[in-house]
Amino acid sequence: MVAKLVDGKAVAEDIRDNLKKQIGEFTNNYAISPKFAVIVVGQNPASKIYVKNKRLAALECGMMADVIELPARSNYEEIKKCIHTLNRDKNTHGILVQLPLPNDINKDLLVQEIDPIKDVDGLHPISLGKLLQGNDTFVPATPGAIQQILRYIDYDVSGKHVVVCGRSDIVGKPVAALLVQKGKGANATVTLCHSQTKNLEQITSQADVLIVAIGRPEFITENMVSGGTVVIDVGINRVSSPTLNKGYKLVGDVQFESVSKIVSAITPVPGGVGPVTVSMLLLNTYKAAMLQSTQF
Numbered sequence: 382m383v384a385k386l387v388d389g390k391a392v393a394e395d396i397r398d399n400l401k402k403q404i405g406e407f408t409n410n411y412a413i414s415p416k417f418a419v420i421v422v423g424q425n426p427a428s429k430i431y432v433k434n435k436r437l438a439a440l441e442c443g444m445m446a447d448v449i450e451l452p453a454r455s456n457y458e459e460i461k462k463c464i465h466t467l468n469r470d471k472n473t474h475g476i477l478v479q480l481p482l483p484n485d486i487n488k489d490l491l492v493q494e495i496d497p498i499k500d501v502d503g504l505h506p507i508s509l510g511k512l513l514q515g516n517d518t519f520v521p522a523t524p525g526a527i528q529q530i531l532r533y534i535d536y537d538v539s540g541k542h543v544v545v546c547g548r549s550d551i552v553g554k555p556v557a558a559l560l561v562q563k564g565k566g567a568n569a570t571v572t573l574c575h576s577q578t579k580n581l582e583q584i585t586s587q588a589d590v591l592i593v594a595i596g597r598p599e600f601i602t603e604n605m606v607s608g609g610t611v612v613i614d615v616g617i618n619r620v621s622s623p624t625l626n627k628g629y630k631l632v633g634d635v636q637f638e639s640v641s642k643i644v645s646a647i648t649p650v651p652g653g654v655g656p657v658t659v660s661m662l663l664l665n666t667y668k669a670a671m672l673q674s675t676q677f
Contacts, residue, residue, distance in 0.1 A: 384612075385534070385646040389526075392533045393656035397442055400663055404443040407670060415670035416445035417475030417501055417662075418467050422460060422486070423453035428479050435477075438659045444666060447473070457486055461494050468496040474670040475501030477662075489550075498672055501665040504550065512555060515562045519665045524556035526657035527592060527613050528566050534646060536590070536611055539568035544588035546601070546634070548575040552594040552615055581605070591644075593634040603639040612640060612647040615654050 408414050417439065419432050432448055439446040449463060460478070467476045476499045482488050492500075497507040503521035511518035520528075531538055543560050547553040553573060560569040569590070574581055585591055585605045593601050594615035606612065616634030633650030641647050648654055 384641040384644045386641075387530055387534055387646055387648045387653060389530065389648060389653040389656045392526075392530055393660040395533065396529065396657070396660040396664065397438070400660070400667060401442050403667060407667065407674075408443065411670075411674050413472065413670075413674075414443060414445045415474050415667050416447065416472060417477060417666045417669075418447040418449055418470075418473050419477045419479050420449045420451065420460065420463055420467075421479045422451045422455050422482055425481060428481070432479055435659055435662060439663060439666070442663055444663060453483060455483075457491065460486065460491060464491070464494045468494075468499065471673070473499070474673055475499050475666040477502050498676070499669055501662060501669050503555070503665065509550075509555065509558075513558050515564070519668065520559060520661070521551060521555045522658045522661040522665065523552045523594075523615060523654065524559045525661040525664070526654050527556055527615070528559060529657055529661065530613060530648065530654065531590070531611070532566055534611070536646075538566065538590060541569050541589035542572065542587060543569040543590040543592065544572045544574060544585055545592045545594070546574045546581075546585065547592075547594035547596075547615075548573055549594060556592060556594075595634050597634055598632050599634070599636040601635040601640060603636065603643055606640055606644050608643055608645070610644045612644050613654065614648050614650050617650055617655065 404415060421428055421432055436446040436448060467473050476495045478491055492504050495505055497505045500508050500519055503519035508518045538560055545553050545557050557571045557573045560567050561571045572584055574584055582605045586607050588610055590611045592613045596616055598618040598620050612635055614633035614635040618632050619629045620632055622630040631651050
């Protein structure tokens with residue numbers, strides 16, 4: 382059995398095609414384009430690539446995107462001041478703080494400085510609280526992307542056993558909360574696994590859907606999955622590859638070559654969850670712009 386390869390780029394393109402039409406109507410109605418601002422602290426090379434991709438995707442959809450670069454020595458109060466300035470700017474509908482931040486900056490406290498109506502990353506405690514309650518909110522981009530991928534391949538998780546490996550505030554916890562809700566694209570039975578989980582292989586082998594977001598290269602192997610499972614690989618890791626000119630390659634948290642021969646569907650790395658995550662950020666920005674335009 383060879384798994385169906387889930388093309389994240391195609392899913393992302395489908396979302397953006399619909400979004401372009403909505404943005405066009407919004408711009409005509411309100412004489413302004415949806416816009417987000419990304420605050421980048423320091424010169425992390427990976428962050429620069431991620432931010433560049435976000436900005437290009439926004440521009441292609443007819444949105445605007447500002448990148449605010451702050452020096453690595455910036456302290457909490459300086460970043461907070463930047464956030465508050467953006468909170469007051471009626472032309473900026475979404476605010477993101479690009480991770481990672483310098484070690485001495487408390488990212489959780491910093492996120493709370495963002496006006497919840499501009500929290501397009503969906504990481505403010507108010508956004509996460511609403512998600513847990515099943516209320517309308519900004520869904521964090523990667524969990525939202527996972528749900529969209531499952532919908533795209535016409536996989537109904539209702540009543541299915543979804544196993545999530547990883548309990549981060551960005552992916553693991555919110556995707557568990559999202560898929561367990563009452564409603565379309567949810568109603569799953571969710572098991573959340575982490576570093577202290579016992580008998581992990583036994584649990585992952587029982588999954589109808591296995592979502593992996595642990596940041597460990599090729600951790601999930603063929604003996605940890607069963608036939609018929611849908612595997613969503615969120616991880617993206619740079620590992621040494623001396624045979625390549627660049628000296629490295631990108632792999633996920635799942636051992637793709639062996640696992641793909643067993644499961645029914647799998648997302649590749651790169652080209653799987655990543656492109657859809659960017660599209661969900663744009664969707665959140667459009668939603669924020671609509672909320673703010675009708676509020677003011």
